[in-house]
Amino acid sequence: MEKKNIDWANLGFAYRTTEARYVANYKDGEWSEGEITDNANIVLNECAGILQYCQEVFEGMKAYTTVDGRIVCFRPDLNATRMEDSARRMEMPPFPAERFLDAIDQVVKANAAYVPPYGTGASLYIRPYMFASSPVIGVKPAQEYQFRVFVTPVGPYFKDGVKPLTICVSDFDRAAPRGTGHIKAGLNYAMSLHAHVVAHQNGFDENMFLDSATRTYVEETGGANFLFVDKEGNIVIPKSDSILPSITRRSLTVVAAEILGLNVIERPVRLDELSDFAECGVCGTAAVICPVGKVVDHGKEICFPSGMEKMGPVIQKLYDTLTGIQMGTVEGPEGWIRTIVE
Ligand code: PLP
Ligand code: COI
Numbered sequence: 001m002e003k004k005n006i007d008w009a010n011l012g013f014a015y016r017t018t019e020a021r022y023v024a025n026y027k028d029g030e031w032s033e034g035e036i037t038d039n040a041n042i043v044l045n046e047c048a049g050i051l052q053y054c055q056e057v058f059e060g061m062k063a064y065t066t067v068d069g070r071i072v073c074f075r076p077d078l079n080a081t082r083m084e085d086s087a088r089r090m091e092m093p094p095f096p097a098e099r100f101l102d103a104i105d106q107v108v109k110a111n112a113a114y115v116p117p118y119g120t121g122a123s124l125y126i127r128p129y130m131f132a133s134s135p136v137i138g139v140k141p142a143q144e145y146q147f148r149v150f151v152t153p154v155g156p157y158f159k160d161g162v163k164p165l166t167i168c169v170s171d172f173d174r175a176a177p178r179g180t181g182h183i184k185a186g187l188n189y190a191m192s193l194h195a196h197v198v199a200h201q202n203g204f205d206e207n208m209f210l211d212s213a214t215r216t217y218v219e220e221t222g223g224a225n226f227l228f229v230d231k232e233g234n235i236v237i238p239k240s241d242s243i244l245p246s247i248t249r250r251s252l253t254v255v256a257a258e259i260l261g262l263n264v265i266e267r268p269v270r271l272d273e274l275s276d277f278a279e280c281g282v283c284g285t286a287a288v289i290c291p292v293g294k295v296v297d298h299g300k301e302i303c304f305p306s307g308m309e310k311m312g313p314v315i316q317k318l319y320d321t322l323t324g325i326q327m328g329t330v331e332g333p334e335g336w337i338r339t340i341v342e
Contacts, residue, residue: 004113004153008120011155013286018151020110022103025133026093026145034103036110040150049132049142056186057086058129060285061247063108063151063340065118066328071341073126074326076104078247083128086183091141095130101338104128107149108340114153118327121161125154125286129186157223157286158205162319164293164308165205165282167221169271170195173212174219174242181219181242192222206282208295210271211240218269224284225249226292228269228277229314235262236277238269248283248322254333255321262314274302279312289319 017040024034049055059079063071080097087094095103104126108115116122128149132142158165172195175181180188192207199207208226211217218226218238225246228236235256237249256262274280280292293308294301306312311319324330325337 001112003115003117006114006116006153008116008122008153009155011116011122011153012159013125013154013157015152018111018114018153020107021148021150022107024095024099024103024147026147027143031093031095031099031147034099034147036106042146042148044133045135047135047137049134049136052136053132053139054185054187054190055090055092055132055142056129057083057090057092058127058184058186059083060184061104061126061128062154062285062326063115063124063126064326065115067118068328069118070328070339071108071112071115072326072328073104073108073338073340075247075251075336076101076338077335078250079128082184082245082247083130086185087130089180089183090185092130092132092145095147100128103147103149105340107151111151112341114151116153122153122155124151126151154286157284157288158290162288162290162311164291164304164306164310166203166294166296166308167206167208167282167292168199168202168204169295169297170199170207170209172198172207172209174209174222175212177211177213177242179242181240182244184244189222196222204296211242216270216272218271218274219243221282224282224287224290226269227252227281227283227289227315228274229279229312230276231278233262233278233314235264235314236269237264237266239266240268246284248285248288251336252283252289252318252322255318255325258333259321260317271297277304279306279315280304281311281315281318288323289315291315
């Protein structure tokens, strides 16, 4: 298979159309067989549930080329079950996990020419999603849905790659205590866009959202979870029911405890204790692990000792081990890597 002629090393995090995507439809209480199509466009009724009441959930994952030339995916079973959970919370029919995995395999295989080669730093971003496709005008769940998966080759999520970020404490809230912050629904992202634009206008890379009930505890950014390293070298993970249970963060927890022998503490993290930490990072499929150099809370700067030039030593170790597992240079726990093309 010949790769596409793409400048892999200079890719940003942007959408480009590839040749194949997967589509299945839910109608009369069941999912259709599903197929690969070359049509990137969707025609919908003007009153479709997604357009009126935002009934949509999605996932984000990546395929990589390993050092020995395989195309693999990292823990897609967890994306499959998280999407089932998201769908149930949004009163949508879950797309069965087994079929989700098969759809990912089919789309990645069909787009193998777009999977960036090993060593380029790029990967193939995979976006499974489903939405209400039939008309609804009274506020209620739709009757029909569509599940799709497309892929797009991507580089780093943040424009300066893994240079430390400057993050501001947002004046806006992302998720309510008993709301939808813990699922991957497009509506969570729609409501974060204003905060995102304001943060960028003010020269920040990202927002730090706080718990909306008390605005005391650290939650997450618009697209990644936080992790901290304390001055004793322990990993500290913010605990909250209104943040997305990041698969990257859950994996890093295992890497830290079982491979690197670090102590991992999951607990609520107060904004006013940030200055006690040695390192801070954000993690997610798109972000991988990106160091945070500085958090700005309404003019008050909290600068982490790891500085603004490079990753701190603990976050660097986590980054090297996680990306090593994904690229096949480090042995990971059993079942973490799904080989799609040998
Ligand atoms: N938090 C939010 C709000 C996200 O959108 C994402 C991205 O998926 C994450 C965290 C990281 O989750 P994961 O590691 O599963 O990609
Ligand atoms: C991901 O990390 O996969 C996400 O979905 C985050 C998104 C903001 C790009």
